[in-house]
Amino acid sequence: MTKTDPSRASVTLKDVAALVGVTSAAASMALAGSSRISQKTREAVKKAADDLGYVPSAAGRALRNQRAGAIALIVPNTSKHVFGHSYFMHVLTGMSTEANIRDLQVVLSTTTEQAGDVAAYDRVVRSRSADGAIVTSAAVTDSNLEDLVASGLPVVLIGNFPYLPRAVTVGIDDVAAGREITEHLLAQHGCTRLVHVTGPLDHQTGIDRRDGFLAAMDEAGLGDQAVIVEGDFSEEAGRAAVETLLDEGAVFDGIVFANDDMAFGGLEALTARDIPVPGGVPIVGFDDFGLSRVTTPGITTMHTPAEEMAALASQRLFDLIEGVENVPARSELPVRLVARASCGCLPG
Amino acid sequence: MTKTDPSRASVTLKDVAALVGVTSAAASMALAGSSRISQKTREAVKKAADDLGYVPSAAGRALRNQRAGAIALIVPNTSKHVFGHSYFMHVLTGMSTEANIRDLQVVLSTTTEQAGDVAAYDRVVRSRSADGAIVTSAAVTDSNLEDLVASGLPVVLIGNFPYLPRAVTVGIDDVAAGREITEHLLAQHGCTRLVHVTGPLDHQTGIDRRDGFLAAMDEAGLGDQAVIVEGDFSEEAGRAAVETLLDEGAVFDGIVFANDDMAFGGLEALTARDIPVPGGVPIVGFDDFGLSRVTTPGITTMHTPAEEMAALASQRLFDLIEGVENVPARSELPVRLVARASCGCLPG
DNA sequence: CTGAAAGCGCTTACAG
DNA sequence: CTGAAAGCGCTTACAG
Structure with missing residues (x-):
C-alpha cells in the first residue's frame, strides 16, 4: 500500500540519518541536494526518507530558519459582516493558489473582539505563526493600521488607503x-x-x-x-x-x-x-x-476581481517577506461592467 | 500610543528575562503563573512582557510542546467544485469560532493535484503544522481515507462514512x-x-x-x-x-x-x-x-447546519488531540425543512 | 573535504 | 526551594 509508516510517532531527520548511517546534519544536506554529499549517500538518504515517510517538522524548520513558512489572512470581526462570506472565500482561494505554488501554509485569523483587530494581526505576526499577513476591509477610522504599516512587519492591504501612502495595497479604482x-x-x-x-x-x-x-x-x-x-x-x-x-x-x-x-x-x-x-x-x-x-x-x-486581487496581494507579500526592493506601493486591477437584466440590458 | 515595540526584531523570552534580571526559565514560569516564582517577580515579568510587547514564538512552543497549536481544514481540489464556496466558508466559520476559544490557529490546506488529496492531509499532520485536521466531502472511492483513519492521527470527517466505522464523523442523517x-x-x-x-x-x-x-x-x-x-x-x-x-x-x-x-x-x-x-x-x-x-x-x-457541524467536528478533534477516551464515533445534527416558494408553500 | 557543535525559543525535568 | 541544563528538530557556520 503506501510507503508511509502508519505508526503515530513522527519520523525525524535523525531516524532517516540513522537508517543510512550518517549524521542528521548530513541527512539534511542530502535532502537539500547539497553537492557536499556524495551522490550515493544523497540517493540513499532520499530513499530512506521516502521509506520512512519523513516529512520535515514545521516547527523545527521555522525555529531554525526564523521563518514560519506561512502567510495569514486577517479577518476582523466587523468586516465579516460587512463584506460577506463569498468575498472572503474569493480572497482565500487567491491566497491559497499562490501559497501552494511556494509550498506555504495559509493561516486564517478571525478576530473575536471588536477593538482587537490589530492586536489579532500583531499576535499572528509577532508569534511568527505567519511571516506576513493580508489585511482587508479595514475602516478608515482604524488608526492602528497606521502603526502597523509603520512597524515594518510584512503586510499587504486589500482595498484603497490613500491616507496610508507608505502601505503596500492592492485594489481597484x-x-x-x-x-x-x-x-x-x-x-x-x-x-x-x-x-x-x-x-x-x-x-x-x-x-x-x-x-x-x-x-x-x-x-x-x-x-x-x-x-x-x-x-x-x-x-x-x-x-x-x-x-x-x-x-x-x-x-x-x-x-x-x-x-x-x-x-x-x-x-x-x-x-x-x-x-x-x-x-x-x-x-x-x-x-x-x-x-x-x-x-x-x-x-x-x-x-x-477579488480572487485576482488576493493573488496579487500574496505575491506582493512574498516580495516584502523576501526583502525585495521597491515593491510597488499601489496596484490596481481592472474591473469590468457585467450587464444583466436589472438595468434593462438583458431580457428579464 | 500602543505599548508594543514597533521595531522589526522580535522580542523573545530572553529579552523579557534580561529586563527583569531573571533567567528565561524563570520568566517562562512567571508568565505561566507558577507559584514557584514569587508574586513580586511574577508581576515584574508580566509587566516587562507587556512593555516589550512579548508574544511567545509559535515555533519555539511547538517544538518544545510537540504541539502545533493549530488545526487544519483539508479542502481537496475536487471537493471545492463539488461543494462550493459557501459550504467551505460555513465550515471555516465554525472551525474558527471553536479554535478562537482555545487560542488555536486554523490552517487551510487546499490540494493542487487530483490524486494527492490524502498526501496533502498527511503532509500537514506529519509536518506537525497542525495537531489534527478536519476532512470533508471525501469520495466513497477514496480508499486512502481508510489508511488515514487507521493511522491514528487525529482526524474528524464531516459527512457520512458507513464504510469507516472507526472514523470519528459529524454529519446529518x-x-x-x-x-x-x-x-x-x-x-x-x-x-x-x-x-x-x-x-x-x-x-x-x-x-x-x-x-x-x-x-x-x-x-x-x-x-x-x-x-x-x-x-x-x-x-x-x-x-x-x-x-x-x-x-x-x-x-x-x-x-x-x-x-x-x-x-x-x-x-x-x-x-x-x-x-x-x-x-x-x-x-x-x-x-x-x-x-x-x-x-x-x-x-x-x-x-x-454546516457551521454547527464544523464547530462540533472541531470539538471532537480537540478531544482526539487531547487523548480524551471514548470520543463518540458518530454525531448527527438535526436538519430542518425550510419552506419557500418553489414548492408552492409561500407566494412567489 | 567532512564531522559534529551550536543555536533558533521555549518549558520541564533535574541537580544542587 | 531555586538555578540552570537539557532537548524538542532543524540547518549552517565552524573546527579539524
Whole structure:
C-alpha cells in the first residue's frame, strides 16, 4: 500500500540519518541536494526518507530558519459582516493558489473582539505563526493600521488607503468604477434622476464609490438631481433605503447601489411594492461575488476581481517577506461592467 | 500610543528575562503563573512582557510542546467544485469560532493535484503544522481515507462514512432528510410522479439522499413512478437534467434535487421553457447554504447546519488531540425543512 | 573535504 | 526551594 509508516510517532531527520548511517546534519544536506554529499549517500538518504515517510517538522524548520513558512489572512470581526462570506472565500482561494505554488501554509485569523483587530494581526505576526499577513476591509477610522504599516512587519492591504501612502495595497479604482456604472444608467438607459445607496462611509470603498457616482452625475450636468442615501453594504440597508425613499415619495428613475447585497435588498423591496425592475426602476449593484448572477432579474454590476486581487496581494507579500526592493506601493486591477437584466440590458 | 515595540526584531523570552534580571526559565514560569516564582517577580515579568510587547514564538512552543497549536481544514481540489464556496466558508466559520476559544490557529490546506488529496492531509499532520485536521466531502472511492483513519492521527470527517466505522464523523442523517423533503412534496403538494436528480453517486451524500427519496416514494406506494436522474451537485447538472427530461417528454409533477445548486440550474431551465415554478412543476433543493434564499422563487430546502457541524467536528478533534477516551464515533445534527416558494408553500 | 557543535525559543525535568 | 541544563528538530557556520 503506501510507503508511509502508519505508526503515530513522527519520523525525524535523525531516524532517516540513522537508517543510512550518517549524521542528521548530513541527512539534511542530502535532502537539500547539497553537492557536499556524495551522490550515493544523497540517493540513499532520499530513499530512506521516502521509506520512512519523513516529512520535515514545521516547527523545527521555522525555529531554525526564523521563518514560519506561512502567510495569514486577517479577518476582523466587523468586516465579516460587512463584506460577506463569498468575498472572503474569493480572497482565500487567491491566497491559497499562490501559497501552494511556494509550498506555504495559509493561516486564517478571525478576530473575536471588536477593538482587537490589530492586536489579532500583531499576535499572528509577532508569534511568527505567519511571516506576513493580508489585511482587508479595514475602516478608515482604524488608526492602528497606521502603526502597523509603520512597524515594518510584512503586510499587504486589500482595498484603497490613500491616507496610508507608505502601505503596500492592492485594489481597484472604486471612483472610476463607480463613475462608469453610473454612466451606464445615464447613457445607456436614459436615467436622469439617480439615487445612490452608499456603503459604510467610514470605509474608503464606500466613500470612493459615492464620489464616482457624484462625478458621473456632475459630468452629465445632473448634479442637482443626485440623491445620496447612506447604507452599510448589508441587504437590510438596501431594503430600508428603498422603503424610505418610497415612503417619502422621492422621485427617481434609477438606483446605483454600492454593492450587490444592498441591490438585492432594494430589489426585494421594490418588487414587494409592485415596482418592476427594470421596467419601473432600473438598478445596478457592485462586486459580482456571486449573488448578482442568481437573482431575478440578474443584477447588472461591476465585476471586482477579488480572487485576482488576493493573488496579487500574496505575491506582493512574498516580495516584502523576501526583502525585495521597491515593491510597488499601489496596484490596481481592472474591473469590468457585467450587464444583466436589472438595468434593462438583458431580457428579464 | 500602543505599548508594543514597533521595531522589526522580535522580542523573545530572553529579552523579557534580561529586563527583569531573571533567567528565561524563570520568566517562562512567571508568565505561566507558577507559584514557584514569587508574586513580586511574577508581576515584574508580566509587566516587562507587556512593555516589550512579548508574544511567545509559535515555533519555539511547538517544538518544545510537540504541539502545533493549530488545526487544519483539508479542502481537496475536487471537493471545492463539488461543494462550493459557501459550504467551505460555513465550515471555516465554525472551525474558527471553536479554535478562537482555545487560542488555536486554523490552517487551510487546499490540494493542487487530483490524486494527492490524502498526501496533502498527511503532509500537514506529519509536518506537525497542525495537531489534527478536519476532512470533508471525501469520495466513497477514496480508499486512502481508510489508511488515514487507521493511522491514528487525529482526524474528524464531516459527512457520512458507513464504510469507516472507526472514523470519528459529524454529519446529518441524509437518508431521513431526503425522505422528509420528498414526503413534503408528496403529502403537502399532492405530487405523485417525482423525479430525483442525484448528487455524485461516488459520494455518500449523493447515495443517501437518493435512498431517502426512494424510501419516501416506496412508502407512499409510488415506487413505480420514481425517476432517478444522475447529477453531480453542479448547477449545470441540474439544468441538463431538466432539459433532458423535457426533451424526452418525461411525465412528472415535481422534482427533488439533491442540492440547491442543481435546483437553481433546474429552475432556470424550467423557466427558460416557460414552465412556471411552482405552478407548472414544484421543486425542492437541499442545503440552504445561501443560494436557495435569494433565487426567485426561493427554493424550499433542507437546512444543513454546516457551521454547527464544523464547530462540533472541531470539538471532537480537540478531544482526539487531547487523548480524551471514548470520543463518540458518530454525531448527527438535526436538519430542518425550510419552506419557500418553489414548492408552492409561500407566494412567489 | 567532512564531522559534529551550536543555536533558533521555549518549558520541564533535574541537580544542587 | 531555586538555578540552570537539557532537548524538542532543524540547518549552517565552524573546527579539524
